[in-house]
Amino acid sequence: MLKRKTIAAVLAGACLLGTLCMSHAETAPLLEGTDHTAIEKVTDYLYEVTYDGYEKYEEPAQAFFSEVYRTGAVACSSVQNGRIRGRNYDWYLNDNPALIVHVPAAEGRHASIGVARTKGLNCEALEQNQDAAVLELLPYGTLDGINDAGLCLNLNVVTAGEMGAFEFKTDDPSDDLHPMMIIRLALDRCGSVQEVLDMIAAMDVYPINDEFEAHLMISGKTSPEDETYKVVVVEFIPDEAHHYQMNVIDEFVDGKAVMTNFHLTGFDGSVETLTPHAMGFERWQELVRCYDQGSDVPGMITLMKKAYFTRSYDLYNDNFWYTEFSKGDLTVSNRGEAQLNGDLSKAGDYRETIEKEIAVAKKGDRTAETDKSWQTVHMSVYDTEALELTVVPQEGSLGFKFDLAGRIG
Secondary structure (H helix, E strand, O other): OOOOOOHHHHHHHHHOOOOOEEOOOOOOOOEEEOOEOOOEEEEOOEEEEEEOOHHHHHHHHHHHHHHHOOOOOOEEEEEEEOOEEEEEEEEEOOOOOEEEEEEOOEOOEOOEEEEEOOOOOOHHHHHOOOOHHHHHHHHHHEEEEEEOOOOEEEEEEEEOOHHHOOEOOOOOHHHEEOOHHHHHHHHHHOOOHHHHHHHHHOOEEOOOOOOEEEEEEEEEEEEOOEEEEEEEEEEEEEOOOOEEEEEEEOOOHHHOEEEOEOOOOOOOOOHHHOOOOOEOHHHHHHHHHOHHHHHOHHHHHHHHHOOOHHHHHOOOOOOOOHHHHOOOOOOHHHHHHHOOOOOHHHOHHHHHHHHHHHHHHHHOOOOOOOOOOEEEEEEEEEEOOOOEEEEEEOOOOOOEEEEOOOEOO
């Protein structure tokens, strides 16, 4: 792969491959390139586009995401209840767009729909024909999706701890894979859970950066020969030689498939079995507690709103998510000292940080370069039987529904 190339060289090459045009009318198509249709604005912060012929960008995309996504990570929550998948994607309060990416079926490729984002693009740049090269790579920025075989995947970060200190299985860089790439490659190439596992097992999946890795929730038929519907989480755990091994989790606490931002390997639902410096424990607790609500699409939307990231700024909520502010020594092991439950005197050294985040969240400035708070920048809910996707952008009140072909509501 090309992850050792400079990002400037990669983007310069991508710019030469497509000429983009623009319409200034908000309701008209925005950008059109050689490998994607015109980009349609659905609502603020949400756009829709269809891609084809993008496979030639696989190696440049690997280089791009290796560079860009080694600088940070996101907080996410995922739930699978029956055939319904809910997923929140949390990041800084910003004007970065989420793009609904449609991919038609082709020889050797499944049709799919998913949500793509990249830190390298904002709404202004999108509508003013800036950073056009990023658009050519965008299919590989798909963070969650479903294909025509009913295979559904999403990627969440996980905080690296003792479990996360791993080395590659081989010294051959040709099989290295950035975790951001897994979603797109699996949606295109795989029709079952087993096919995804086989694809991942053949590659070295490296960490996002020194502090964060990724784990995946995958659902679909078990294998080409077995139509049984299955949900698994895939994590990368080192063996005694520190070479990572792919760990597949198919049994969940209380039978509830919930994944946030700590390793589920070895976790039995208790504080004692959490990995050090885990994030997302309170979100996990809330989603497990209310899990049964998510048995249909409207219920899953309601459930995922309970885990909106802005709730972490609510000091007066019993579910204040203090582990989101972990700085290396605030862990669940001393949660009795950190639990606030409305008592600001218990916030200690984190009171100033928390109050600043609350002030920024209330201000709602998506363009500020400093002092940014976090929010859920998009929610995805998949009906994996109907092959439909509902997206709620930027913690809004409205959801927009899509199928493999386009917007349906």
